[in-house]
Amino acid sequence: MIDLDDGNPTEAREAALNRALEALHFAFRAVTARPDAMLADLGLGRIHHRILYFVGRAPEGSVGDLLAILGVSKQYLNRPLRQLQQVGYIHAAPDPADRRVKRLTLTPSGAELEAALTGDQRQRFARVFAEAGPEAEAHWRRVTALLAGPRP
Template sequence: MVDQSNIIPLLVKMSLTVRLELFHFAFRAFTAKPDQLLEARGLQRVHHRILYFVGRNPEIRVSGLLAILGVTKQALHAPLRQLMAMGLIQDSPHASDKRGKCLKLTPEGEKLEAALSGAQRKLHAPAFSIRRCMKVSIGLA
């Protein structure tokens, strides 16, 4: 078992290069399962981001999704259309502005998004558990 009392001083001593390397490996682990699930459907990470933010913001307008993702309409158009064609996202006219479209996940889209993000939550759960966070905040971890 690793003595966790030395982790913080050890992190302080690490060079930025080592931290970047650790970040790379952490990111690879964080995206591995979602990438596998996406690939099986012919999708990519951009599709996961769209599913994630539409799922967190039901009835979001396309303009709001563009703002959250920080992409252009052109960059969003093809992956969003693909998700809609696959029956994972549906659009409906905005209540007050019929020209605007509101997006929401379909039941199938909710299942896929839950599988994708659920894999990431499972990976993060031990690191961000309440008990662990409390121990760190009082210096016991």
């Protein structure tokens, strides 16, 4: 292992890196816990949240677009997407220019649910960033982006 830490004893640095690793796990879990619980109350899963999120972010997208963004099989996407349409969270209209493709949008109640789910997460970030300050926010974003590596 390369010692990237100038001056610190290796073992102590390793322990510090372990703590960073664990902190990432705990943060991730904390961020997803509440929306997961809300979804469970509605009999829905994380996949439904992901669908709502991406349809909200890219309205008028096609099923194929969603498939590519989510990275799941079409057979798996089909059922939760149908559920979301049936309970009125997502509206699907055929594209007039090519009636094979469906244009997906959130209904008002779908947007409301999405805001409750992702909104909880955004509020958590907003509170934390407000408490830590703008410089910490910028640094967090930079470090997290570096951890993620080059993105497509």
